[in-house]
Amino acid sequence: MRVERVLLKDYTTLGVGGPAELWTVETPEDLKKATEAPYRVLGNGSNLLVMDEGVEERVIRLSGVFAEWDLKGWVGAGALLPLLVQEAARQGLSGLEGLLGIPAQVGGAVKMNAGTRFGEMADALEAVEIFHEGRFQIYEPQELGFGYRKSRLPPGGIVTRVRLRLKERPQEEIRRRMAEVDAARKGQPKKKSAGCAFKNPPGQSAGRLIDQRGLKGLRVGDAMVSLEHGNFIVNLGGAKAQDILALVRAIQEELPLELEWEVWP
Structure with missing residues (x-):
């Protein structure tokens, strides 16, 4: 340690x-x-x-x-999701393609039920091990209250490892699916960001709403609403957290959007 x-x-x-x-x-x-x-x-x-x-x-x-993994066994919560997506494809195992491009560790992806319109982390789970009150306990996914970008872990619980629900598929089929997901994410910015800033309202796109309101390019200090994708706030190099939070609030004054990020403290 x-x-x-x-x-x-x-x-x-x-x-x-x-x-x-x-x-x-x-x-x-x-x-x-x-x-x-x-x-x-x-x-x-x-x-x-x-x-x-x-x-x-x-x-x-x-x-x-906690970072060790075996796609056909247990996967540590500290493992990087992008590596798992690529290795699953190499092994001809399907179930993670919809998570392509999400820069998360497995534990964080479980906690927030990370995903895209092509699939969510909960879809790929068979079992979740959680450390809670000094003990390691195994949960089935349906016990953890997964929803859109949320879960209901035990208070203070830490995801330590998971078993994935993957199926053997032809590698070409998996690669085609990944190419489809990748093409849909091409508009995302390359500058420093924390991923999508706001949850999509039911039946709508937060990024499209921000674009329609003319908020792309809105800036506070070195924090800016991305010109490439309205639901991304980027750090141009010298942004402070207060700048980013002020920009979030300025957007929320214009649109009733719920922040997707976790904020510390």
């Missing part, structure tokens, strides 16, 4: 965030020790806005045994 004082801007895809004590845990014993005081769990740092003052709680990051 490694404990260090860090700036969370170096661990988030938005590139903002203040100081915290980072606990990188590698074994079940490490995890039990790390959770003896108030904590938060950090995955790949996407879908997250950390404020400039940082956080007081310990920040736990899963590594070691």
Whole structure:
């Protein structure tokens, strides 16, 4: 286990965030020790806005045994989803294609039920192991209340590993499906962002609504609504968390949109 004082801007895809004590845990014993005081769990740092003052709680990051994976067995919550999507295709295993391009660790993808219009994380789950109140427990997906970009994990529960529901398919068929998903995501920006900022209202596209309201290019400091996709807020290089939050609020003054990101603290 490694404990260090860090700036969370170096661990988030938005590139903002203040100081915290980072606990990188590698074994079940490490995890039990790390959770003896108030904590938060950090995955790949996407879908997250950390404020400039940082956080007081310990920040736990899963590594070691929690990052090991076997697509036909257990997959650690610290494994990177993009790697799993590509390896599943290589092995002729279907079920993850709709998650192509999501820059998350498995645990974070489960917690928020990450997905696209082509599929969600919950669709690919057979079982989920969660560390809660000092014990590791196995849950079936239907026990975890998955919905659009949400789940109902036990309070304080940490996803530690999952079993995936994958089916053997011809590799060419899987690759065609991935190409379809990739083509639909081509308009997403390459600059620093945390992924889609707002949840899509029922039957509508948040990005299209933002575009129609003429908000693309709206800027606060170095935080800007992407010119490529209205539902992305990008960091042009020197944005502060306060700039990004001010931009979020400016959009919400124009449109009744619910933020998709988690905000710390």
